[in-house]
Amino acid sequence: MQKTSAAAPIGFLTGLFFISGIAGLIYQVAWQRVLFAAFGSDLESVTIVVSAFLLGLGVGALTGGRLADRFPDRTLALFCGLEAGIGLYGVASFRLMKWTGDVFVSSPLPMIAATNFLLILAPALFMGATLPVLVAHAARCWGNVGRATGHLYAANTFGAALGALGTAFVLFHHLPLDAAILLAAGINFLVAVLAGLGLRSFA
Numbered sequence: 001m002q003k004t005s006a007a008a009p010i011g012f013l014t015g016l017f018f019i020s021g022i023a024g025l026i027y028q029v030a031w032q033r034v035l036f037a038a039f040g041s042d043l044e045s046v047t048i049v050v051s052a053f054l055l056g057l058g059v060g061a062l063t064g065g066r067l068a069d070r071f072p073d074r075t076l077a078l079f080c081g082l083e084a085g086i087g088l089y090g091v092a093s094f095r096l097m098k099w100t101g102d103v104f105v106s107s108p109l110p111m112i113a114a115t116n117f118l119l120i121l122a123p124a125l126f127m128g129a130t131l132p133v134l135v136a137h138a139a140r141c142w143g144n145v146g147r148a149t150g151h152l153y154a155a156n157t158f159g160a161a162l163g164a165l166g167t168a169f170v171l172f173h174h175l176p177l178d179a180a181i182l183l184a185a186g187i188n189f190l191v192a193v194l195a196g197l198g199l200r201s202f203a
Contacts, residue, residue: 012198013138014155017130020083020191021159022166024127026184027090028053029167030177034094035116038101044109045116052117056124064129068136075137076195082126082133083192089123090185094178131156 032049039045064082068075097119104115131152138148171180 010138010142010151013134014151016191016195016198017134017152018155018159019187020130021156021161022163023086023090023184023187023191024156025160025163026167026171026180026187027086027093027123029164030180030184031093031097031120033177034097034181035101035119038097039105039112039116044113048113048116049120052120053124056121057128060125060128060130061132063125064132065136067129068133072136072140075133075140076198078133079130079137080192080195082130083188083195086123086126087185087188087192089126090181090188093119093123094181 028049032046035049036045064078067078071078100115100119104112107115134152135145135148138152139145142148167180171183175183
């Protein structure tokens with residue numbers, strides 16, 4: 001049977017998604033601090049940020065699944081694009097959030113809530129789409145959806161846990177917020193480049 005996409009080894013894809021998970025949680029922790037500094041920190045702020053992040057992951061996963069079905073021969077390329085898109089948003093995010101805070105800090109609470117929600121929702125959509133896109137690719141390569149989902153989801157979760165711990169206990173003691181966010185963006189770009197190289201190497 002002819003392969004419809006590049007057949008990357010299991011360790012290669014698992015490693016990429018592990019690294020991507022690290023970046024995702026660096027963003028979440030760092031963005032929360034940026035938004036809290038701009039708009040204030042309270043229970044409502046935490047709820048808005050976490051809700052937007054989770055909603056974005058969920059809707060992004062649905063969208064990523066549809067993209068994978070529509071472009072079955074370009075799943076790894078889609079993954080590259082999504083990671084690069086997250087990285088681009090990451091590069092601009094610190095200044096964007098600071099500027100938004102300056103503009104909307106005196107606005108009514110519903111507008112502040114909506115602004116915070118949208119600032120987190122946009123990149124979370126891209127993050128959520130990466131899993132189904134990569135699973136669709138891996139499932140065709142490995143011939144087992146359960147195996148692909150298990151390996152990739154576990155790797156991303158472990159990466160996310162490491163990212164959360166490392167950000168709170170290491171990065172913030174050595175780097176300012178903007179530098180931590182740029183580090184996460186650099187990780188996304190690295191993942192995109194490696195995935196692109198894999199797309200060529202394993203074609």
